[in-house]
Amino acid sequence: MSSVDRATALSTTDAAAGPTKGSRMPRYTKAAKQTQALHTKKSIILTIVMGALLIYSLLPLFWLFVNSTKTQAELLNSFGLWFSGDFALWDNIVATLTYNDGVFVRWFGNTVLYVVVGAGGATFLAALGGYGLAKFNFPGKKAVFAVVLGAVAIPGTALAVPTFLMFSQMGLTNTPWAVILPSLISPFGLYLIWTYAMDAVPTEVLEAARMDGSGEFRTFFTISLKLLAPGLVTVLLFTLVATWNNYFLPLIMLSEPTWYPLTVGLKQWNMQAQTVGGDVIYNLVITGSLLTIVPIVVAFLFLQRYWQSGLAAGSVKA
Amino acid sequence: MTTLSTLPPSGQTRSKWAQPSRRKPKPRVQKRDWTGWKFIGPFMIVFALVLIAPVLYSIYLSFFKDQLVGGNSFVGFENYGQALTDPKFWESMGRVTLFFVVQVPIMLGIALFAALAIDSARLHLSSFFRIAIFLPYAVPAVVATLMWGFMYGTKFGLVGNLNDFFELAIPNPLGNTWVLAAIGNIVTWEFIGYNMILFYAALRVIPTDLYEAASLDGANAFRIIRSIKLPALRPAIVIGGIFSVIGSFQLFNEPSILQSLAPNTISTYFSPNMYAYNLSFSGQQYNYSATIAIIVGLITAVIAYIVQNSGSRKEV
Numbered sequence: 001m002s003s004v005d006r007a008t009a010l011s012t013t014d015a016a017a018g019p020t021k022g023s024r025m026p027r028y029t030k031a032a033k034q035t036q037a038l039h040t041k042k043s044i045i046l047t048i049v050m051g052a053l054l055i056y057s058l059l060p061l062f063w064l065f066v067n068s069t070k071t072q073a074e075l076l077n078s079f080g081l082w083f084s085g086d087f088a089l090w091d092n093i094v095a096t097l098t099y100n101d102g103v104f105v106r107w108f109g110n111t112v113l114y115v116v117v118g119a120g121g122a123t124f125l126a127a128l129g130g131y132g133l134a135k136f137n138f139p140g141k142k143a144v145f146a147v148v149l150g151a152v153a154i155p156g157t158a159l160a161v162p163t164f165l166m167f168s169q170m171g172l173t174n175t176p177w178a179v180i181l182p183s184l185i186s187p188f189g190l191y192l193i194w195t196y197a198m199d200a201v202p203t204e205v206l207e208a209a210r211m212d213g214s215g216e217f218r219t220f221f222t223i224s225l226k227l228l229a230p231g232l233v234t235v236l237l238f239t240l241v242a243t244w245n246n247y248f249l250p251l252i253m254l255s256e257p258t259w260y261p262l263t264v265g266l267k268q269w270n271m272q273a274q275t276v277g278g279d280v281i282y283n284l285v286i287t288g289s290l291l292t293i294v295p296i297v298v299a300f301l302f303l304q305r306y307w308q309s310g311l312a313a314g315s316v317k318a
Numbered sequence: 319m320t321t322l323s324t325l326p327p328s329g330q331t332r333s334k335w336a337q338p339s340r341r342k343p344k345p346r347v348q349k350r351d352w353t354g355w356k357f358i359g360p361f362m363i364v365f366a367l368v369l370i371a372p373v374l375y376s377i378y379l380s381f382f383k384d385q386l387v388g389g390n391s392f393v394g395f396e397n398y399g400q401a402l403t404d405p406k407f408w409e410s411m412g413r414v415t416l417f418f419v420v421q422v423p424i425m426l427g428i429a430l431f432a433a434l435a436i437d438s439a440r441l442h443l444s445s446f447f448r449i450a451i452f453l454p455y456a457v458p459a460v461v462a463t464l465m466w467g468f469m470y471g472t473k474f475g476l477v478g479n480l481n482d483f484f485e486l487a488i489p490n491p492l493g494n495t496w497v498l499a500a501i502g503n504i505v506t507w508e509f510i511g512y513n514m515i516l517f518y519a520a521l522r523v524i525p526t527d528l529y530e531a532a533s534l535d536g537a538n539a540f541r542i543i544r545s546i547k548l549p550a551l552r553p554a555i556v557i558g559g560i561f562s563v564i565g566s567f568q569l570f571n572e573p574s575i576l577q578s579l580a581p582n583t584i585s586t587y588f589s590p591n592m593y594a595y596n597l598s599f600s601g602q603q604y605n606y607s608a609t610i611a612i613i614v615g616l617i618t619a620v621i622a623y624i625v626q627n628s629g630s631r632k633e634v
Contacts, residue, residue, distance in 0.1 A: 041440070042440055042441065042442050043438075043441070044442075046438070046440055049435070050435050053428065053447075053451060053510070054447055054451060056507070057451045057453060057510070060454075060465045060466060060507065061453070061457070061465075063465060063476070064461075064465050079479050079483075080468075080469065080475065080476040080479050081476065081479075125361045126361065128357045128358070128361065129358040129360070129361035131357055132354045132355070132356070132357025132358040133358060135354075137351065137354065138350075138351060138353065138355050139350055139352065141354065144358060147365075147370070148365070151369050151370075159369065159372050159373065159376075160595075161376075161594050161595065161607050161608065162372040162375050162379070162608055163368065164598070165375065165376075165379065165598070165604055166371060166375045181364065182368045184368070185368055185369060190361060216353055216356065216357075217356070220357070241455075245459060245460075247458065248570055248571060252595070263458050263461075266460055266461065266464065267460055267464075270578060274578045286464075286468070289461040289464055293457050293458065293461055296457075296458075297456050297457075299456075300456040301449065
């Protein structure tokens with residue numbers, strides 16, 4: 001990849017990060033005002049077609065909310081897309097949180113642990129590494145590139161079974177480490193920070209810090225990290241959603257329900273409801289699902305503008 | 319006056335002087351500066367533990383066989399031979415290939431349409447559309463599959479409601495005929511928004527003067543899409559394609575969760591990944607499972623490479 005490409009990647013980041021900061025998109029300020037003037041007439045047909053896509057996107061979430069307000073009996077006997085019977089949302093939430101000695105709360109705590117340590121650690125390692133790649137020349141740098149980029153092509157889940165076998169040899173399975181350690185690596189995050197650091201941290205600043213006798217790590221923590229902040233937020237959000245939604249890895253690594261994250265726990269409740277003679281708790285599965293997505297959806301809505309900038313940087317990768 | 323006229327040259331000389339001093343770090347490189355390793359080191363250590371080591375370990379495993387008689391023994395490529403002639407493996411590969419060929423173009427096509435629509439400035443409330451359509455990406459695959467799985471239900475799900483209400487006979491989406499389409503729908507729902515944002519971000523980088531110049535030349539909106547927007551989108555489409563290839567061949571979450579709802583239609587070897595998983599966790603056939611994982615990984619990497627190459631070749 002040439003330096004020109006990298007520069008494009010960065011300018012993309014800026015261009016896409018920009019629009020959402022102001023209420024109106026800055027890129028559309030001068031030039032686009034004219035373009036928009038050329039065809040300001042909004043198309044109703046286009047809006048209707050996109051409306052269909054919108055309904056498709058939101059319908060399952062609406063279904064989830066409606067059905068989390070129903071009792072187990074109403075769930076089976078009422079029309080799925082509208083409210084029916086008593087508004088049982090609060091009862092369902094209480095039941096979900098207290099079922100089985102509050103195991104759901106435990107799973108919630110586990111998920112938070114995996115997300116904080118996993119996503120936080122992944123962001124930190126990517127920041128250190130990406131910065132190192134962008135700002136230093138060292139022996140073996142090309143080999144590092146080749147190996148990391150090659151690893152992006154290796155499908156994550158293909159590695160899960162071998163990783164499980166290896167971790168079980170090492171006695172790591174059924175511990176939080178089995179979930180956290182693999183989450184710590186984000187090749188895509190490393191790539192993002194690397195492209196971001198090229199421009200965001202001027203080499204002159206580092207030179208000046210060296211002249212003043214600041215150690216490399218001190219410079220990194222006091223100066224560079226601040227300059228990298230927007231890139232860091234992007235990586236943090238990517239890893240956050242990835243770890244919150246992680247299912248395959250914990251499913252393989254954990255056999256003890258006490259260490260389950262929410263995703264694996266919900267799946268287990270659903271299976272229990274399917275089994276003959278099992279406690280039928282569809283209302284808890286549905287309410288639990290709702291409680292699982294609320295935090296991540298809220299985080300997502302608040303921070304979605306950073307996502308777009310991150311994806312923009314990634315889109316120029318090829 | 320004199321100072322003014324002498325200033326520019328002196329400024330130039332200074333900048334000429336400044337250049338070599340700025341390049342000072344370069345000679346340090348020749349002295350083999352290892353400082354960079356202090357930064358990339360921690361990443362590489364974890365990387366070696368959770369990525370490189372499992373790859374090497376599974377390659378090692380794939381050359382051995384654990385038998386009741388004779389214990390663990392080196393068998394060369396026997397496991398590979400077994401996998402390549404295993405009808406269950408090929409059935410699962412065929413299924414994900416069909417899935418990839420049908421689902422990926424539909425998903426990318428809708429995402430492309432949505433991205434162009436949002437970028438066109440002809441849409442009412444476009445930023446609301448953008449966020450709402452992107453939202454499903456934040457929903458965990460487990461929750462997405464549970465929701466759709468319930469809705470697919472013919473007895474008390476939405477499909478059942480529709481059948482009762484309109485006296486229809488919509489076939490069971492989780493029956494043999496429709497189950498792959500039902501899974502395709504879930505995956506499409508999850509990733510349309512992600513790909514849309516990917517394309518939209520690429521569209522935003524196109525300089526607007528290009529559109530102006532084109533419309534001055536009399537090009538209409540469709541001509542602009544074909545001649546300016548689509549070529550500019552190619553790298554983003556390639557990225558979306560590669561991610562989708564990897565996703566299709568790695569299909570696991572959706573079928574494995576639906577399995578409890580449709581145990582008769584979703585077999586233990588529905589996708590190659592489910593096969594590898596079940597070989598390990600129900601069959602204890604670790605060596606064979608590792609072999610399957612390696613073959614799937616290799617095939618995925620090759621196809622992802624082909625997608626990338628065909629994408630960039632057209633670019634030239």
